[in-house]
Amino acid sequence: MTLKKQIHNLLANEDLNFLLTNRLPRRWLTQFMGRFSKIENPLVRSASIGIWKFFSDLDLSEAKKQHFKSMHDCFTRELKDGARTIDTDANVMSSPVDGIIGACGPIAGTQVFQAKGFPYTLEDLLGTEEDLSAWRNGTFVTLRLTSSMYHRFHAPYNCTVDKVRYFSGDTWNVNPIALKRVEKLFCKNERAFISTRLNGTGSINGQRVALVPVAAILVASIRLHFLDVLLHMGYKGAKTMACNASFGKGQEMGWFQHGSTVIVLAPAGFALCEGLEQGTHVRMGQALLRWSH
Structure with a gap:
């Protein structure tokens, strides 16, 4: 058995994985990694990306550029033009990211799930002062x-x-192991609530859809193109920011400085597209939710 396989098997132990990724000083490690990942020294950059490749299935063949100034530059890479196909069906909402579908399905009133047996409410996630009627x-x-x-x-x-x-x-780490152990985890982590109104035709026009990027250990920074601030643990500015930024379907809105989770909240009338379920891998632009109201 190779060393890589042995390490992967070791980290697959749930108790050990949870200990290593959650019982360490999370905020300190996250701040340290944020600074370390931006070091542009060629030796540090190459070693960091090399270790990253060893422990993951990192594939840079779709990246717009192949030379990176730092690990951070690699992490926030752009894709080659045409690397993703955007579903143009007017009744379809496409996936905003490349990702793996986790918990999903109907919202019971305002209750949703992070994992089986671990519910949370939209009030927990977005605050009690937010008008939640659109997603009830x-x-x-x-x-x-x-x-x-x-x-x-x-x-x-x-x-x-x-x-x-x-x-x-x-x-907190947001992997499935932590989601089965930490109640209301998404509601405890750093996150942003992005409120949008759809620009379509017929009854889909004006529907409210929310995107909630959630940060995690080593990954606590969110950049949005339409705000001239970086949202991170040291941010001390306004908590609520009024916006008027228009986007076309598939247009880039921002990025995680490292990465984590995006929760999509859609009103009644939308349902998960056929063939999608928990555990399905989706790509940005792929059909995710269909309007059938």
């Missing part, structure tokens, strides 16, 4: 990004962003 009894999808995936997120439909709210928080 709607549909939710949790999309998890692994470390090796493409980490930029895109508009799932032609839309206008009218508000962003930032929630400072912890940096």
Whole structure:
């Protein structure tokens, strides 16, 4: 058995994995990694990316460039033009990211799930002062990004962003092992609430859809193109920011400085596209939710 396989088998032990990724000083490690990943020394860059490749299935063949200044530059890489196909069906909302579908399905009132037996509410996630009526009894999808995936997120439909709210928080790991052990984990971690209104025709026009990027250990920074601030643990500015930024379907909205999870909240009338279920790998632009109202 190779060393790589032995290490992977060791980390597959749930108790050990949880200990190593959650019981260490999470905030300190996250801040350290944020600084370390931006070091542009060629030796540090090459060693960092080499170790990253060893522990993951990192594939850079679709990257727009092949030479990176730092590990951070590699992590936030752009894709080659045409690397993703955007579903153009007017009744379809496409996936905003490359990811793995986690918990998903109907929202029971305002209750959703992070894992089987671990519910949380939209009030926990977005705050009690937020108008949640648009998503009551709607549909939710949790999309998890692994470390090796493409980490930029895109508009799932032609839309206008009218508000962003930032929630400072912890940096628990968001892998399935932690989601089965830490109650209301997404509601504890650093996250942003991006409120959008769809620009379509007929009854789909004006529907409210929310994107909630959630940060995690080593990955606590979110960059949005339409805000001139970096949302991270040290951010001390306004928590709620009014916006008026329009995006076309598939247009890039921002990126994780490292990566984590995006929760999609859709109103009643949207349902997960046929063939998709928990554990399915999706690519940015792929059909995710269908409007059938």
